[in-house]
Structure formats: C-alpha cells, structure tokens
Amino acid sequence: MTTITGAQAVVNCLREEGVKTIFGYPGGAVIDLYDELMDATDLEHILVRHEQAAVHAADGYARATGEVGVALLTSGPGATNGVTGIATAYLDSIPIVILTGQVPTPLIGNDAFQEVDIVGITRPCTKHNFLVNRKEDLVQVMREAFHIARTGRPGPVLVDLPKDLIKAQVKFDDKKPLRMQSYQPNYEPHPGQIAKAGELITQSQRPVLYVGGGVILSDGYQELRDLAKLLNMPVTMTLMGLGSYPGDDDLSMGMLGMHGTYTANMAVSQCDLLISVGARFDDRVTGTLETFAPHAKIIHIDIDPTSISKNVKVDVPLVSDCKRALAELLKWFQNSSSTVSEFRGEAFSDWHAQINSWKEAHPLTYQKDDSDIIKPQYVVEMLDELTNGEAIITTEVGQNQMWAAQFYRYAHPRHFLTSGGLGTMGYGFPAAIGAKMAMPEKTVIDIAGDASIQMCIQELATVKQYNCPIKIAILNNQFLGMVRQWQELFYEKRYASTVMDVAPDFVALAEAYGAVGLRATKKSDVKAVIQEALSTDNTVLMDFEISREEGVYPMVPAGKATTEMLLV
C-alpha cells in the first residue's frame, strides 16, 4: 500500500486497465490530472477540438479494438459537450469510461463555477455512473468503472472526479479480483435451453440466423461462421452486425430492415425459425411488429435479459454471452446423433433455392446509366474495390450511412463503425480518429454526408496535430439527404429546411487545416481520386459531387411491414 495523490491514483488505475490512449480536453477542474498525465509518457493523450469528438473517438477506439475507450473532460460545459457521445455509446453498447472533472466536494450543490450535475444528466444514458465523494472510494470506483464498462452487456460508465479528491492524498493498494454484490452478469447459456434451441433448429425447414452487434461485442464471429457453415443456414445482419459474417459469402443475405435487402426481408417474413443472436428487434429492423417473422418460432440469444421478449415474444430465450451460446450450440450439434448430421444440408435445399431466386430477382442495386454523373453507390463500390474490402469504414448518419452499409462488403468484424442506435450525425470522423489511433496500420475511411461532416469538422486540426491520416469521402448532395428522401416520398417533395447548398468549399477547407482536399465532379474522376487519396500519407478529404436526389433503396416506409419494400 502506498500513499499518492488522487491524480496519480487515477493514472495508475488507467495503466492497470491497459489503457494506452486517452481522448480529452482540459479545464480548471481537471488541471491537476492533466499535470500528472504530462509525465505519464506511456499514456498518449489526444487533444481533440470539441469534447463530443473525444467521446466518439474513445468509442471508435473501443469498437475497433474491443478494449475500453477512455475520454477525459472537464466539469460543466466540457462534460455536457460529451453527452451526445455518451448516449451514442450507450445505445450501441460500447465499452467506454468517461472521466469528468467536478468542482471541489465542499462546493457541490452550490451552483459553483462550471458545476453541473453530470451524474444526474447522464444517468439515463450510461450503463452506470459514479460521483466519487470520498477519497477512500476513488481507486475502487475507477476499478469498478472499467469492470462494469467491459463486462456483461458493455456500455459507457462515467466517473465524476471532484477537484479536491484529485489533489488529495489517497491510499493505493494492489488490484484484487473484483466482486460486486449487486452486479454479476451471467455469461453461460443454460444447457437445457441449448438443447431446446438445438431441437428447434433440427425441426426447422426454413431457418434464418438474424445477427446483431452482440456477436461482434462478444467476439463470437468465428463461432457464428462455424455454426452457419455446419448447418448451412442463411444469415442476415443488422446494421450493427455487419462484418460479423462475411458479406460476400453465399450464406449471407446482407442487411435486413428498413434499408435491408429484398432477400433478407423476404426470408425473415417466410422463415419458420428465426435465430436471433445479439440483436434486439429494433423498430428499424422489424417494421410493424405483427408482420415481423409471422410464421417463425424464435430463439433469442442475448446477454441482456431485458432485451429478451421486450418487443417480440420468443419461444426459446437464451440469456448468455453470444460467443458462449454459439459455441455450446455448435458442440450440441457436433455431439448429436446421426439424425442431426443427416438433417442438415439436404433439408434446407428448397429454402436455399427460394432464397437464391429472391437474390436473382431483386439484388441490391441502383439505377446505372451511361452519364458521367456520380452515383453515391458507385463511390462506395469503388472504395470497396480499391481497398479490397479491408478498410475500417466509419460513417456519419443519413443516406451516406445506408449506402456505406449496403455497398461495401464487410469481410471482418470491427471494420464497420456506425452510430446505429442513436444515429448521431458527427460520429464518423472522430470515431475514425479513435480507430486509426488504435490501428495505425489500417486504412480508415469516414463515409460522410456534406451536412454530417460539418458537425465535427473541427477535428481536422486534431488529425493534423497527431499525424493521423484519415480518408473522408463526402457523398455531397447538398441536402440533408435522408430527411429529403422522406420529404420526397411522404411530404409531397416539400423540402423544408433540408436544402444545404450553402456550404464551405470543402477542398479549400481541408487545405486550410493542412489536409489534402480532392474533388470529383464526374464518374470518370472517382477512381483516380480514391487512388490518390489512398496513396497520400495525410488526411484526405474527398468531395464527391453526387446525383443530388438519389434515394436509398430498398426502403420499408416507417410503420409498414418489411415485405412492403419500395424497390429501385
């Protein structure tokens, strides 16, 4: 046991958890922590230009690596600026720890300068949060914060650190295994439920694996691949699940839901068994609930009991870590009698024939013509081709996000980072910074809209400062495109406040920040621009002037059945 300052204790705790990079922004309440960090040369601190970006970057870091991301913000406005980032991570179950400064304990509650009740503000958008109000609790709280963030269903945890505790002398002892009386997430699937699930699969004729972000969060993609292959079962993924199963594999039907493929939505509507793995029956996936998988028995694997039977009643609930449940199912099939090995392959052949006929009738596509107008889908296809599908793609929100989901074939997990649950414009660029900091050898591309990119554009200075070369591909339609598309379809083309034709010259703006700006105005420019961007060792902002009123299709109108798709 040693006695050190609170700031030193915080830094020690970060080391203990294996943290190497922190994203943050200083201020009075955390000045002592920053002073300490200056000497901690093994902890890299990335000074962002807006606190929202610090949290998104920590989130991108976590999504790309599976490790806990860390953001450090000052009290008051620093902390409130981070809230959008925290809510973004919360809705996608991303493990991050946010450290916020707080006014000294004797001043708490007095409306002191830069005091806000950030614990109160973030209570509904964190997995858990703490205000450390006794110096004796500091070390334990830090350890619990990381433990809670990364275990069970992961999520953001905020620790509010009053300034006097950071300066105080605290006792620091070695880390012992944590045991929290009221928090013990269950990882192991119930063997009886595994057997029930196995039997349902054996009895099914038309199964579909419906896979969400839980498979990626639990690193269960190998088990998913093995199970799908062993049983020859078709797979569809949610937006958050993309990359958990290779997009170009025969068994993949692509994404389902509002902008999912025709095949995936038809297959779900016709299947007799839906095996949901780490997905949560979100309204963007199900459309009207009564019409979702109406003929199917449902197996639902999820680590969070509240996800199960929240929106849809299920037949076999399996509360478990997705990876563990998939591994146990795999074992069940490998150990079962010959009847099981007979059943697979053969039994689903009609089903695969049906699926293939859907794939042929309505593949994912767009209207192609001979003109030299740039189609956004073409840009994404070219990004895919020229990076061999190996880049980490982040997205902003809107049409750009959906085209990025549809036309890049994700071969690997943790390569598609997008704000699925909250749909946060401004997410993609800072998230790309987090991912690139974690994986400097990877090409990281933010597929952006011209409006979204402006929400965190100031981070161009951050990437300059840290030599962190990101590629930004703006699919520039001079509209709030996704909202415009709804107005086109459901509001008689009344484009209320969605025209964005007043914007900076993005190429000049990039250059003003010390990045490279490239513009493509013709389809025939696209390839060369991407190639140049990929071979430039600097941040490159590519401004693609795309066909302005292009839509995202297929589309299931909100409140409709997923079989009622508007097609290209």
Next chain:
Amino acid sequence: MKHTLSVLLQNKPGVLSRVTGLFSGRGFNIESLCVAETMEKDVSCLTLVTRGDDNIIEQITKQLHKLIDVIKVTDASEGSFVEREMVLIRVKAEAHTRAEVLRVIDIFRGKVVDVSAKSYAVEVTGSPSKIQAVIEILQPIGIKEIIRTGTIAIGRAGKNK
C-alpha cells in the same frame, strides 16, 4: 394488474433516482413507493406498487435487476407475503360525530393521534384493502386530509423457516 415489488438496493447516493428515472424514462407507473434501510446498514429496501400486464411487470423486474445497484427484486404479489400500509386521516369531529369517528377507528384498530375542537387526526394500519375501507367509511363524516405511507411487504415464514 397491481403488483407490489420489493427491491433490495445498495444504500448509495442517487440510487433512488436511478429507480424513479427508470420508471419515468420507460413510461412505467408508480402508485406508491417506500424506502428505508434494512438490517444491513448499506442495504435499503424499496417497496413499490405498480400496475401492468405480465409483459410489463416482467420488463420492470428485468430493468430493475439491470441497475447496477440493485441486489434483488421480488414480486410480493407472487407467493406468500404480508402487505401493510399506514394512513393518517384528519377527519371532521364535531359534537355529533365524535362518537361515530371513535367507533369506526376502534373497529379498524386505529388510534387518535391528534385532537382539536373540530377534528381528529387518526392513524390506521393494515392491508391496502383495509385502508381503502376505512377511508370509504369515514368519507361521509368528512375527511379533510389523507396521508398514506404506501405499501410495504414482508414474506411469510415457510413451515421450515
């Protein structure tokens, strides 16, 4: 249907607002809520009465469990529980009704806890239905104020306990 949930929680600052925030954020309702320390100083027991069909009660129970500071959730409507509530009622008590009030209170095993020239404040403890009954009976005499504690519940000892 009405359910009484008994929730054991870590006795930490802000824990009550985690529970109430969950109810308001997710649109569940709370009819009454009572909270105090248990035998263990760092554990509190919160008893709340809510309404909903089985799905809603299942969600409420799971969501409560999910709160990091919640140790245990028991549905006191299932199995064998004793439920009690206390009410303080200020009832008009003038010359011609005093005897009547006292008689009613006596039947319900209540007590007079405050007396003035024109009213009594009475205390009655009992099951929620008994509390409802005493209120209904005193109503015609003239109730001026009602303060209820909300329900608390304790499990009945099993034969082997």
